[in-house]
Amino acid sequence: MRMRNPIRYVATPARVFMTLVVLLIAVAICQLFALESAQTFVVKAPAQEELTEEQERAEKLRLAAREFLPDGTLHLVAGDEPRDLPAHEEVYDANGTLLWAGPPKQRPYQYLPWAAEETVLSEGGIKSLEEVSPGSFRTLDLPVATATQTREIWRYCHRGDYFVGYATAGGHIGYVGGGGFAASQSQVRPFGPFRRFAAWCPTDSYSPTLVWQTRSRIYQIDFEQRQVEQLMVSPDSELECLYVHHWGALGVEETEAGTREGYRPLLVCRSADGKYHLLLKDPDQKLTVALPQEWEQWLGNLHGFIATAKGVFMRRFWVEYPAPPDHYATRAYRLWLDGYIKEDRTRRVELYRVNDRGDIDLVNSYSWQIPARTLSSLAWGRQYEAMQRATNVASPVFYDFLWWLGTFRPAVVYRGVVGQLIRLAEGMRPGLSVGSLLLTAVLVGLTFLHARPRRRSTRAFVFWLVFVGLFNLAGFLTYWALNHTATIKCSSCGKLRGLHQCDCVRCGVALPRPEPGRCDLMLGV
Amino acid sequence: MRFLALVRKELRECLPWLLLAGLLLLVAGAWMLRYEAEYVQEKLAQPPRLAPGSAVIHAYRLTRPHLLGGPAKWLCVLAPGLGLALGIRHFWMPLYTRTWSFLLHRSVSRLTILLAKCAAAVAAFVVSLGVVWTVLYWYARRPDVFVIPASARELVVGWIYIALGLVVYLATALSALSTARWYTTRIFGLLLAGLATIIVLSQWNLGRVAVLLVLTLLVLASQTVAAFLDREF
Numbered sequence: 173m174r175m176r177n178p179i180r181y182v183a184t185p186a187r188v189f190m191t192l193v194v195l196l197i198a199v200a201i202c203q204l205f206a207l208e209s210a211q212t213f214v215v216k217a218p219a220q221e222e223l224t225e226e227q228e229r230a231e232k233l234r235l236a237a238r239e240f241l242p243d244g245t246l247h248l249v250a251g252d253e254p255r256d257l258p259a260h261e262e263v264y265d266a267n268g269t270l271l272w273a274g275p276p277k278q279r280p281y282q283y284l285p286w287a288a289e290e291t292v293l294s295e296g297g298i299k300s301l302e303e304v305s306p307g308s309f310r311t312l313d314l315p316v317a318t319a320t321q322t323r324e325i326w327r328y329c330h331r332g333d334y335f336v337g338y339a340t341a342g343g344h345i346g347y348v349g350g351g352g353f354a355a356s357q358s359q360v361r362p363f364g365p366f367r368r369f370a371a372w373c374p375t376d377s378y379s380p381t382l383v384w385q386t387r388s389r390i391y392q393i394d395f396e397q398r399q400v401e402q403l404m405v406s407p408d409s410e411l412e413c414l415y416v417h418h419w420g421a422l423g424v425e426e427t428e429a430g431t432r433e434g435y436r437p438l439l440v441c442r443s444a445d446g447k448y449h450l451l452l453k454d455p456d457q458k459l460t461v462a463l464p465q466e467w468e469q470w471l472g473n474l475h476g477f478i479a480t481a482k483g484v485f486m487r488r489f490w491v492e493y494p495a496p497p498d499h500y501a502t503r504a505y506r507l508w509l510d511g512y513i514k515e516d517r518t519r520r521v522e523l524y525r526v527n528d529r530g531d532i533d534l535v536n537s538y539s540w541q542i543p544a545r546t547l548s549s550l551a552w553g554r555q556y557e558a559m560q561r562a563t564n565v566a567s568p569v570f571y572d573f574l575w576w577l578g579t580f581r582p583a584v585v586y587r588g589v590v591g592q593l594i595r596l597a598e599g600m601r602p603g604l605s606v607g608s609l610l611l612t613a614v615l616v617g618l619t620f621l622h623a624r625p626r627r628r629s630t631r632a633f634v635f636w637l638v639f640v641g642l643f644n645l646a647g648f649l650t651y652w653a654l655n656h657t658a659t660i661k662c663s664s665c666g667k668l669r670g671l672h673q674c675d676c677v678r679c680g681v682a683l684p685r686p687e688p689g690r691c692d693l694m695l696g697v
Numbered sequence: 698m699r700f701l702a703l704v705r706k707e708l709r710e711c712l713p714w715l716l717l718a719g720l721l722l723l724v725a726g727a728w729m730l731r732y733e734a735e736y737v738q739e740k741l742a743q744p745p746r747l748a749p750g751s752a753v754i755h756a757y758r759l760t761r762p763h764l765l766g767g768p769a770k771w772l773c774v775l776a777p778g779l780g781l782a783l784g785i786r787h788f789w790m791p792l793y794t795r796t797w798s799f800l801l802h803r804s805v806s807r808l809t810i811l812l813a814k815c816a817a818a819v820a821a822f823v824v825s826l827g828v829v830w831t832v833l834y835w836y837a838r839r840p841d842v843f844v845i846p847a848s849a850r851e852l853v854v855g856w857i858y859i860a861l862g863l864v865v866y867l868a869t870a871l872s873a874l875s876t877a878r879w880y881t882t883r884i885f886g887l888l889l890a891g892l893a894t895i896i897v898l899s900q901w902n903l904g905r906v907a908v909l910l911v912l913t914l915l916v917l918a919s920q921t922v923a924a925f926l927d928r929e930f
Contacts, residue, residue: 185922186915376749
């Protein structure tokens, strides 16, 4: 008896895995192509409804920006297209009365600006510098320079989480880490897990200064002076995002250049426990703003801060509609989304003053209605969803399992190509639809009919049936690619039998021997 | 002895490809490093294009390619190219020239023949690309030539490209040994190698890269061995 080669125990699963991976991607590409084609040629976009003059005005006010004057008065600012750089603006008061119209540069009102997010590189960005791809494999170099030449280069060391300094004339300078400047590697202290950084050049320097945010600290790094200042520490809760206004040259809009008078430099950071930590200058001050717990039950909750000479203000945008469930991979989330689309909502903007203890007092508030989606746009959405459901029929149940698993999976898995593939799979999940179950049943039936006469062991036969059930069309194609062998009619029972095994799977009779011919040299072999 | 003789024979057969890849990397890498040495010194001495009193908006103002970034691009193309050439020379050409029978009827086992081919391929990668890449890295580490020496990660990344070349070699071998049709499972090995290359190149964690490479090599190598032992030539 011939020994089964042990390499087959690895090679066979490897072959199944390889074929399945390739076919899953091939099927996904075909599904996406079908969906895109259907979207282009079949699904009709909703027709734009003609609006009356009154409706147009109401729509304009609904889409207008809500701006606050330093005294707390609210204005509605409606601009023409493009909305980010309009050539003409109209300013209304809270009652909808037109106050002024003209080019934005001539506007007679100065509204409160808000601390903005300014990031040169985030966590993902700095990791992409480490990617193996030759296109994105780069270094982060901070120069220390004069107007005529660069004197030093400080290179970020990803492994050690500190900067290493080199003189352009040659030679090693030292290290800069969380503990400040260090002459040797043994003395340098790492900054800690990186989150993001912003950079600017002071008015009298060509060397950038950094605001460096880690998981629990914010540093300000001045390479020219070789100084590291710890601006903020949050030992109990992780720091999440960073907003700045007039912090060095950070957070200064082009339109406000030269209007620094009246504003205090402000750095805002939110921690994972929902608190906002404010760092102010002129004079130096630290504030922690803890927002009411009940706010978390509402949708939106976008907060902005600004510090003027007259006080610190906070703006809050929110929607009078319950916040969505924690994870989208639940039935509750789906129900929430359906309700959100179909119901009218009230949106609110509020201005608060932040006192020296970090408490907030309401100054002004304004609300307006967001109408539910129109019937035509809902119909368009439904049509598209139906197309998506139709193409997702061929997706494996395995994608549903991945989607369900998403509840327990940390967000870090979503990064990179693997993360994109997982997201793609989740978007194409069949959702246990009738069509998908029907197709799976048909394919399992076909596999049964095909595999039964060819089966060599019950274990393999059951495995393929389960495999096709799990991976649907891709699973069936994998089965077919790896098991397509010829069959003959059994000479004994007359039913189909594969040629890979000696005995018939039904009657057990061996394969028939060919009749010996007259010219055969060897008989009875 | 027989094994070594087979390895020598395989190396002799792929010598032109091996020399071509090695020379291309050496010439291009040396020229780029020489150019880079002058350019970097010149560039470093120049003031940065940063305006006083303004925020830095774009990350590219503060980032630059690694010292071995230019040669790395060449290596990233040369390694899979060499893998493809060696795979075709070792497993495809004997099909066209009908010389498999001569090789298989020697007094050595099939596994020895296959191992000799793979050993020759690994040696070709190490000698032609690995050694040249390490020499380039050694040059880029010299503090008297470059102000900021190349980091150890640059050396590792080069070796990852070489390992990807080996993945392409095994995928080509598997496709050549398959008896299926081109439009069916025969091309799947090459498709998997392409997919693995895309995924590996988008990784930043070297541990994850190592796991992906080992998994891909295992999937392709096991099938190649099984296909070679079972196939009738």
